Amino acid sequence: MTSRDIAYYGEPALSPATEIRLIAFRELRRSVRSIKGVIIGVLTLLGAFVTSLVCTWMEGNNRDIAKVATNEQYLEFKKQTIEKATNDPAFAAYAASIPTSLLVFLKITVWLGPLLIALLGFDLMSSELQYRSVRFWTVRSRRWTYFTGKMLGLWGVVALITLVLNLIAGTVATTKGFVTVGQLATWGLRFWLVAVVIAGSWAAIATFISSCFKTPILSLLTTFVTFFVMWLVSLIGFFVRAKGMVESGVEKDMQWYEYLYPNTYDTMLLAPETGRVLTALGILVGFIIIACAAGSFLFQRRDV
Amino acid sequence: MPPEDVAASEKEPASGPAEPKASAKASDAPPKEPAPASKDPAPAPSKPAGDDPRRGAAKADGEVVVPPSPYADAATGKAKKKKARKEPEAAVRLRKLTKRFGAKTAVDEVTLSIPMGQVYGLIGPNGAGKTTTFSMMAGYLHPSEGRVEILDTNPYEVDDLRSRVGVLPQDAMLPANDKVGEFLVHMARLQDFPGDKAEELARQALAEVDGKEWWNQRCGSLSHGMAKRVSLAQAFLGEPEVVLLDEPTAGLDPRVAWEMRQLVKAKKGRCTIVISSHNLNELEEICDAAAILDRGRLVASGSMNELTASNEEVRVKVASGTKRGTQTGQVPVAKLEELAMVRSVHFDDEAGEIVIGFERSKADAETVIGHVLWILLHSQVRISGVTKGRGLEQRVMDLT
Numbered sequence: 165m166t167s168r169d170i171a172y173y174g175e176p177a178l179s180p181a182t183e184i185r186l187i188a189f190r191e192l193r194r195s196v197r198s199i200k201g202v203i204i205g206v207l208t209l210l211g212a213f214v215t216s217l218v219c220t221w222m223e224g225n226n227r228d229i230a231k232v233a234t235n236e237q238y239l240e241f242k243k244q245t246i247e248k249a250t251n252d253p254a255f256a257a258y259a260a261s262i263p264t265s266l267l268v269f270l271k272i273t274v275w276l277g278p279l280l281i282a283l284l285g286f287d288l289m290s291s292e293l294q295y296r297s298v299r300f301w302t303v304r305s306r307r308w309t310y311f312t313g314k315m316l317g318l319w320g321v322v323a324l325i326t327l328v329l330n331l332i333a334g335t336v337a338t339t340k341g342f343v344t345v346g347q348l349a350t351w352g353l354r355f356w357l358v359a360v361v362i363a364g365s366w367a368a369i370a371t372f373i374s375s376c377f378k379t380p381i382l383s384l385l386t387t388f389v390t391f392f393v394m395w396l397v398s399l400i401g402f403f404v405r406a407k408g409m410v411e412s413g414v415e416k417d418m419q420w421y422e423y424l425y426p427n428t429y430d431t432m433l434l435a436p437e438t439g440r441v442l443t444a445l446g447i448l449v450g451f452i453i454i455a456c457a458a459g460s461f462l463f464q465r466r467d468v
Numbered sequence: 469m470p471p472e473d474v475a476a477s478e479k480e481p482a483s484g485p486a487e488p489k490a491s492a493k494a495s496d497a498p499p500k501e502p503a504p505a506s507k508d509p510a511p512a513p514s515k516p517a518g519d520d521p522r523r524g525a526a527k528a529d530g531e532v533v534v535p536p537s538p539y540a541d542a543a544t545g546k547a548k549k550k551k552a553r554k555e556p557e558a559a560v561r562l563r564k565l566t567k568r569f570g571a572k573t574a575v576d577e578v579t580l581s582i583p584m585g586q587v588y589g590l591i592g593p594n595g596a597g598k599t600t601t602f603s604m605m606a607g608y609l610h611p612s613e614g615r616v617e618i619l620d621t622n623p624y625e626v627d628d629l630r631s632r633v634g635v636l637p638q639d640a641m642l643p644a645n646d647k648v649g650e651f652l653v654h655m656a657r658l659q660d661f662p663g664d665k666a667e668e669l670a671r672q673a674l675a676e677v678d679g680k681e682w683w684n685q686r687c688g689s690l691s692h693g694m695a696k697r698v699s700l701a702q703a704f705l706g707e708p709e710v711v712l713l714d715e716p717t718a719g720l721d722p723r724v725a726w727e728m729r730q731l732v733k734a735k736k737g738r739c740t741i742v743i744s745s746h747n748l749n750e751l752e753e754i755c756d757a758a759a760i761l762d763r764g765r766l767v768a769s770g771s772m773n774e775l776t777a778s779n780e781e782v783r784v785k786v787a788s789g790t791k792r793g794t795q796t797g798q799v800p801v802a803k804l805e806e807l808a809m810v811r812s813v814h815f816d817d818e819a820g821e822i823v824i825g826f827e828r829s830k831a832d833a834e835t836v837i838g839h840v841l842w843i844l845l846h847s848q849v850r851i852s853g854v855t856k857g858r859g860l861e862q863r864v865m866d867l868t
Contacts, residue, residue, distance in 0.1 A: 178630060178660040186657050190646075197645050296640035299608055300702060303635050304658035306626050467609040 183309040191317020204283055212329040215272055216336035219265040223342050258436045263343045263351055269333040270355040274430050278366050278391045285318045285370035286384035293378045298468050308460035315371040322363040330356045358433040365426035365448050368455035375459045398425030556619040559584045559710045559740035560605055565614035567600050574600040576764040587736050589751040589758035590744040593868050597764040602714045602744040606635045631659040634703040638714035642695050644688030655702050673701040693724040710740045752860040762868040778857030782836050784822040787850035796848045803843050
């Protein structure tokens with residue numbers, strides 16, 4: 165029995181997965197074509213190029229300070245420095261192998277990721293609610309698949325932008341001779357995946373917020389405020405941990421604040437231990453699932 | 469008719485006195501209680517089975533014959549045997565439907581049943597609750613109380629209604645960045661038509677609204693009239709069984725509005741169409757039946773003939789200054805009353821209008837008009853107009 169046959173028997177026909185795919189791909193196409201999407205894309209790419217140059221300049225500067233001529237010498241220098249700091253030769257060897265310029269670039273992109281996602285996603289649902297375009301879809305698709313498709317569309321756009329950013333950064337670093345093609349294929353790919361997974365959490369949260377408003381500007385402001393508050397809370401958690409306040413016992417309960425912020429998990433995702441990577445991955449997927457479930461639930465119940 | 473009467477009358481059997489055109493005209497079909505198609509040999513205008521891919525036609529021996537359908541084979545590309553879906557009892561059914569926005573009650577316990585195959589109007593002044601009722605039918609708004617059923621299904625059950633219900637929302641903007649063709653194909657894909665078939669249907673739907681050349685235009689670049697027609701194309705995409713149209717001609721110039729009406733008329737009999745509008749002339753022209761809403765409550769419903777009393781009453785406008793009497797040029801009221809089919813004659817000499825009530829079991833409106841005009845012309849009365857019934861506009865003015 166084909167899906168079309170099922171339709172005639174009054175049972176579910178178009179699968180939720182197909183609905184999500186159709187909506188997500190349309191969203192991708194729409195974002196790439198929209199004026200806002202093009203402007204943000206161009207600005208981001210220009211910014212990425214400049215940032216890549218800054219990152220490579222920083223690494224070049226480090227090498228000058230270390231007075232090393234080859235990559236091998238620089239690697240050895242990094243290894244010794246980290247080993248001195250951690251007293252852990254295995255970890256030092258692992259951490260030293262991470263290309264510095266790409267790591268710095270990852271940190272910058274992950275840090276700026278929420279800003280990009282807020283700008284791309286604030287009107288994802290809110291403008292459709294404001295102009296009631298959503299009404300063309302609600303008679304044809306389940307609301308939760310519409311929400312999820314939209315979210316995945318946004319995530320896809322961000323993943324594409326991030327891929328291009330990483331390619332730019334990788335190309336610049338490779339041209340300068342700081343990164344080999346092999347490192348680019350392994351570490352570069354891993355950095356991109358880390359950025360994508362974290363972007364997924366932000367995309368889900370941004371879509372959720374966007375679906376709560378009919379006025380895009382309110383959605384934008386709320387998204388910014390929410391992201392800022394999350395960052396602030398994580399900062400409190402970070403300082404509590406960094407300053408050793410946990411041991412003092414006073415702010416013991418506050419250390420977990422840091423983990424409310426998806427960007428916190430970038431280090432865990434780059435850790436050598438599989439367990440830590442999987443834990444971080446699980447938590448970030450949890451962010452996505454919770455935001456999607458809550459958004460779908462509210463969208464299902466709301467009037468459009 | 470007060471709402472409670474309406475609700476009560478829904479339970480009455482769909483029977484009426486024999487009338488020359490009653491069995492053939494959709495507008496004369498009993499307005500409220502939809503008779504199941506299988507039991508009613510002469511239902512309101514319903515889609516011929518051969519035109520409807522989702523309905524089967526019953527042979528005399530009861531065997532279900534499914535006609536070949538351009539949509540049915542879309543997924544497999546070959547002819548298939550299919551069982552017909554159970555014929556819904558009504559296209560739309562509202563039961564004590566209520567919607568509140570805070571303290572304001574926009575729709576108040578509306579009970580209504582729209583039979584399959586009719587063109588049905590939702591009428592009322594601004595703020596009457598038409599669009600709110602419409603939005604609940606389309607699943608845009610959740611009722612505060614009561615129940616909505618479309619084709620015996622909750623409108624939120626998108627999967628059961630996919631491709632069976634088309635909607636033209638009143639003020640929904642088309643996605644500005646999408647090309648018209650892409651948008652329609654995407655809509656068709658979500659209705660479960662495969663890619664190539666979706667494009668074929670989209671082109672067909674666009675051609676029906678006379679917009680073939682807009683295929684590659686961005687929706688954002690369309691004029692209001694063009695956008696409305698594209699919206700209409702998406703509503704009729706894939707020949708749905710029920711189409712809900714909210715103010716389909718609002719804001720359109722007369723020519724485009726006329727074209728839209730022609731399009732809706734062309735669809736008449738092929739699906740159930742519910743039109744929400746306050747353009748009464750338009751509704752009187754298009755609809756078989758209607759419901760009149762006022763301040764959120766249902767104040768009347770029935771066939772257009774019932775609402776306008778066009779099969780019970782004839783109105784003749786005469787030249788101003790015309791008096792009652794038996795002289796030449798005067799209205800011979802007594803002679804008119806002598807007509808066998810006439811029940812009452814009322815002449816308002818100030819308004820210059822004669823209202824002739826008649827027994828619809830004895831004659832139809834056209835026969836009565838013929839007799840009345842014969843008498844008036846013999847009396848050399850100067851006639852300026854003749855209408856069947858009081859007109860929907862007058863009826864709505866009386867009720868709201």
